[in-house]
Amino acid sequence: MAILFYIFAxxxxxxxxxxxxxxxxxxxxxxxxxxxxALAVEYLLLGAVFMAFIQIIVYAxxxxxxxxxxxxxxNAHHEEPTHGSQFxxxxxxxxxxxxxxxxxxxxxxxxxxxxxxxxxxxxxxKSVGDLLFHQYVLPFEVTSALILVAILGAVVLARKxx
Amino acid sequence: xxxxxxxxxxxAVLFILGTAGFALRRNIITIFMCIELMLNAVxxxxxxxxxxxxxxxxxxxxxxxxxxxxxxxTVGLAIIIALYRNHESLSVDKLDSMxx
Numbered sequence: 159m160a161i162l163f164y165i166f167a168x169x170x171x172x173x174x175x176x177x178x179x180x181x182x183x184x185x186x187x188x189x190x191x192x193x194x195x196a197l198a199v200e201y202l203l204l205g206a207v208f209m210a211f212i213q214i215i216v217y218a219x220x221x222x223x224x225x226x227x228x229x230x231x232x233n234a235h236h237e238e239p240t241h242g243s244q245f246x247x248x249x250x251x252x253x254x255x256x257x258x259x260x261x262x263x264x265x266x267x268x269x270x271x272x273x274x275x276x277x278x279x280x281x282x283x284k285s286v287g288d289l290l291f292h293q294y295v296l297p298f299e300v301t302s303a304l305i306l307v308a309i310l311g312a313v314v315l316a317r318k319x320x
Numbered sequence: 321x322x323x324x325x326x327x328x329x330x331x332a333v334l335f336i337l338g339t340a341g342f343a344l345r346r347n348i349i350t351i352f353m354c355i356e357l358m359l360n361a362v363x364x365x366x367x368x369x370x371x372x373x374x375x376x377x378x379x380x381x382x383x384x385x386x387x388x389x390x391x392x393x394t395v396g397l398a399i400i401i402a403l404y405r406n407h408e409s410l411s412v413d414k415l416d417s418m419x420x
Contacts, residue, residue, distance in 0.1 A: 159321070159322070160321075160322050163322045163326065167326075167330045170330065170334060171330070171333055171334070171337075174333075174334050174337040174338075174357060175337060177337070177341060177350075177353060177354070177357055178337055178338075178340055178341035178344065178345070178354065183347050183349045183350050183353075183410075186349075186350050186353050187349075187353060190353050190356065190357065193334070193357065193360065194360065197360055197363070197364055200327070200330070200364060200367075201364075201367050203322075204327070204367050204368060204370075204371040205371055206367045206370070206371070206379050206382075208379070209367060209379050209382050209383065212383065212386060213363075213386070216386055216390060217360075217386060217389070220390065221356070221389065221390055221393045224393055224394065224397055225349070225352075225353065225393070225397070228349065228397045228400060228401065229349055231401070232349075232400070232401070232404050232410060234347065234349055234410055250340070250343045250344055251340075253343070254336060254339060254340045254343070257336055257339060258332070258333075258336050261332040261335075261336065262329070262332065265325050265328045265329055265332060266325060266329075268325065268328075275321055276371065276372050276373070276374050277374055279370070279371055279374055279376065281370075281376060281379055285376060286376065286379060286380070286383070289376050289377070289380055290380060290383070293377075294377075294380050297384060301384060301387050301388075304387070304388065304391055305387065305390075305391055307391075308390075308391035308392075308394050308395050309394070311394075311395045311398065312394040312395055312397075312398040313398075315395065315398035315399055315401070315402050316398040316401045316402060318405075319405075
């Protein structure tokens with residue numbers, strides 16, 4: 159199992175690098191789908207079966223299709239290099255390295271980071287649904303209102319002005 | 321079993337890649353995809369914590385994050401379409417009409 163973690167962690171990091179480095183948005187989108195699928199495998203390794211399939215179906219299936227559709231609709235080609243902001247060129251890389259060091263120190267010095275073996279967690283659709291519709295039923299209902307607002311907002315925003 | 325800190329390290333690396341892309345890229349759709357990358361890094365951390373603390377609540381949080389990300393993607397992409405219609409460009413350098 160550990161070897162699968164390393165393989166798919168490497169896949170996720172390489173694909174994530176490509177998301178950032180590719181010049182064409184559609185390539186970035188395709189590499190982002192690779193990241194999402196690699197993370198779904200990591201979820202499976204962590205026993206989160208339901209979340210792994212939600213990740214594939216909703217994220218890689220629905221959200222990314224929306225992205226690719228918009229990229230093709232707007233005919234997004236190569237991006238021009240920046241001429242305005244010098245901030246990213248001079249301060250961006252040092253700030254990223256500083257953030258990396260800070261998060262690395264925080265992760266490695268955390269006392270709970272020792273090798274522990276937690277008991278297996280049953281996280282199939284049944285137990286997740288149980289929790290969702292008992293303890294988390296109010297957030298679930300609020301979420302439906304959020305989705306309704308998002309649908310209306312998308313229709314209003316993308317409408318052609320008359 | 322792979323220790324928790326390895327999952328958190330992977331999550332941190334992906335989050336920082338997203339942050340770097342957010343700062344470096346000029347295409348607004350790519351910037352939006354970098355935000356999705358950061359959301360996914362956080363999701364991985366939540367699921368790892370849920371596993372190692374034996375608490376299913378973390379997975380429910382991921383569920384809600386995915387739902388909110390779907391709503392965010394619809395509204396965000398609609399805003400991008402409206403922007404493109406008004407400016408004929410996706411480069412954030414040209415979208416400076418609110419700058420002082």
